[in-house]
Every structure is written in structure tokens, then in C-alpha cells.
Amino acid sequence: MSDNAIEIQGLKKTYAATGRSPAKEALKGIDLAIPRGSIFGLLGPNGAGKSTLINILAGLVVKTEGRVKIWGFDQDENPRQSRAAIGIMPQEPHLDPFFTPAGSLDVQAGLYGVPKSQRKTAEILELIGLTDKANAYARSLSGGMRRRLLLGKALVHSPQILVLDEPTAGVDIELRNLLWKNVRKLNEQGMTIILTTHYLEEAEQMCDDIAIINHGEVIIRDSTENLLGRLDSKTLVITPQPDASLPELPDTIIGQKHSDGTLTFTYQSSATPADEILTLVRDAGITIKDVKTREADLEDVFLSLTSGR
Numbered sequence: 001m002s003d004n005a006i007e008i009q010g011l012k013k014t015y016a017a018t019g020r021s022p023a024k025e026a027l028k029g030i031d032l033a034i035p036r037g038s039i040f041g042l043l044g045p046n047g048a049g050k051s052t053l054i055n056i057l058a059g060l061v062v063k064t065e066g067r068v069k070i071w072g073f074d075q076d077e078n079p080r081q082s083r084a085a086i087g088i089m090p091q092e093p094h095l096d097p098f099f100t101p102a103g104s105l106d107v108q109a110g111l112y113g114v115p116k117s118q119r120k121t122a123e124i125l126e127l128i129g130l131t132d133k134a135n136a137y138a139r140s141l142s143g144g145m146r147r148r149l150l151l152g153k154a155l156v157h158s159p160q161i162l163v164l165d166e167p168t169a170g171v172d173i174e175l176r177n178l179l180w181k182n183v184r185k186l187n188e189q190g191m192t193i194i195l196t197t198h199y200l201e202e203a204e205q206m207c208d209d210i211a212i213i214n215h216g217e218v219i220i221r222d223s224t225e226n227l228l229g230r231l232d233s234k235t236l237v238i239t240p241q242p243d244a245s246l247p248e249l250p251d252t253i254i255g256q257k258h259s260d261g262t263l264t265f266t267y268q269s270s271a272t273p274a275d276e277i278l279t280l281v282r283d284a285g286i287t288i289k290d291v292k293t294r295e296a297d298l299e300d301v302f303l304s305l306t307s308g309r
């Protein structure tokens with residue numbers, strides 16, 4: 001058996017035209033293998049196709065073309081087994097307001113055909129910290145509790161693969177930390193984790209491997225470590241005095257202006273001497289109050305790969 005949790009070949013998805021919008025080719029031929037036991041990050045700007053990809057894996061969206069193997073089972077040839085191997089925490093929460101957390105988990109387990117004797121309702125409630133809310137109505141739960149319940153629902157059938165679509169978008173730090181603690185724990189127990197996130201720093205800390213997708217295509221896929229080392233890029237951080245906007249820059253330098261007024265310039269240190277950037281800045285009439293450099297982080301790598309495409 002292969003060492004991959006997921007194998008995707010030539011995956012395409014075109015959403016049909018509707019009255020309001022034309023047909024949309026959301027995935028343009030994705031090839032991707034996700035190793036068993038890893039925490040895998042799927043990154044990309046809004047509209048890149050991340051949710052489409054994940055929803056195809058979960059069986060919520062029907063693909064247009066291509067092959068998907070989940071835990072060795074072809075999605076078309078063995079739909080039941082491939083579905084049983086994966087649990088998904090979707091981006092859009094749908095919770096029935098009339099069920100209690102314990103009830104929701106029970107209904108979900110029923111949908112997956114988990115026999116009553118094998119259900120782990122109490123264990124899951126404990127993991128997601130909802131034991132004392134087990135019998136509260138879902139409509140009385142806070143947003144954070146609903147998120148945790150969604151995670152619990154993804155786990156009822158003990159899947160080998162857990163998929164999280166933007167699990168921490170818009171949640172507070174406390175819940176974010178709790179979610180990541182849970183995810184790490186599940187991964188240590190052997191579960192393969194696939195997640196999408198907008199927070200690149202989070203991906204950098206959590207993920208063993210990363211694929212970046214843009215406009216429905218994988219533009220890079222590598223270990224997080226290689227990805228960070230890939231570009232010998234550095235970032236120059238300049239604090240101007242007074243406030244200034246970015247000067248005109250060549251394609252080899254990526255500039256950003258931040259809300260605190262600092263200007264950052266990401267460049268390849270083998271190709272561009274830092275002095276060249278300082279000269280550009282001074283020639284634009286900007287007075288430099290403070291300057292420092294830092295090693296590139298994932299956000300810089302991401303920007304250098306997706307900007308201008």
C-alpha cells in the first residue's frame with residue numbers, strides 16, 4: 001500500500017454557469033500527494049480553489065475530471081471506504097439548532113453507520129471541551145463552542161484523515177490555541193491532518209509540508225523547511241520619518257507598506273545588495289529613521305510566488 005494518505009491526479013472542477021455568473025474553472029488539473037501521518041498545509045489567496053479541493057475530498061462537491069484516492073481507496077471505485085477514511089471540519093458551519101452537542105455527535109455517528117457500542121461521544125466532548133455543555137441546545141452555544149462542536153463532528157467515525165478548512169479564521173486566540181493543541185494531539189496519535197489557513201505564521205509553525213495553490217493550480221509543493229530555505233530572500237524593514245509611501249520598485253524587490261508605517265522590502269540577497277534598496281529609498285526623498293533586516297518568513301515566500309499573477 002502506498003505511503004500517501006491522499007493521491008490526487010489531474011483533478012479539475014468547473015462550476016456550471018448560473019443566471020448570475022459565468023462558468024468558473026476553479027481547479028485546473030491538480031496533482032498532489034499528501035503523506036500519511038503528516039500535518040499538511042494548503043495555502044493560497046482567496047478564491048484560489050482550496051475549499052473546492054477540500055470539498056471534493058469530503059465528497060461534498062462533485063469533481064469534473066481526475067482521480068482521487070483516499071487512504072488507498074479510489075473515490076469512484078470505493079466511495080464508501082474512501083468516505084469513511086476522512087472527516088471534515090467545513091469552512092461554513094452548518095449546525096442544527098435543535099440538537100444538543102451530544103445529540104449532534106450521535107446523529108453524525110449514525111450517518112456514518114458507527115454502531116452505538118463503538119461511539120465515543122463522551123471522549124470527543126472531553127477533547128473539544130464541551131462536556132459540561134453536552135445537553136445544552138446548540139443555539140445557546142457561543143461561536144467558539146460551535147466551532148469546537150464542528151471539530152467533534154468530524155471525528156465521530158474515527159477517520160484516518162482529518163481535514164480542517166480555515167479552522168481559525170475569525171476565532172479568538174484562546175480558541176485558536178485550543179484547536180491547535182487538539183490537532184497536534186490527534187496528529188501524535190497518528191491522524192493525518194490537512195488544513196487550510198490564511199495565517200501563514202500558523203502554517204509555518206504547524207505544517208510539515210505545504211502546497212500553495214493559486215488560480216486553481218499548485219504553484220509549489222515542498223516541506224515547510226525547504227520552502228523557507230528555497231529563496232535566499234531577506235526582508236529589509238525601514239521606518240521612515242515622517243510617514244512615507246513606497247517608492248517605485250523593480251520586479252526583483254517586493255515592497256509592502258504596513259499599518260504601523262514601516263516599509264518592508266523583500267529581495268534575494270544573492271541578486272540584490274541591500275545598499276541598492278537603501279539608495280532607492282533615499283532617492284525617493286524618504287528619510288530613514290530606523291532600518292533592520294530579517295530572514296524571510298513564509299509570508300514573504302508566499303508573496304513572491306503569488307504577487308502579480
Ligand code: ADP
Binds near residue numbers: 024026044046053
Ligand atoms: P478558496 O477556498 O481558496 O477561497 P474556493 O474553492 O472557495 O476558493 O473558490 C474557488 C473559485 O470557485 C472562486 O472563484 C469561487 O468564486 C468559485 N466557486 C466556489 N464555489 C462555487 C460554487 N458553488 N459555484 C460557483 N463558483 C464557485
Ligand code: MG
Binds near residue numbers: 050051052091165166
Ligand atoms: Mg475557502
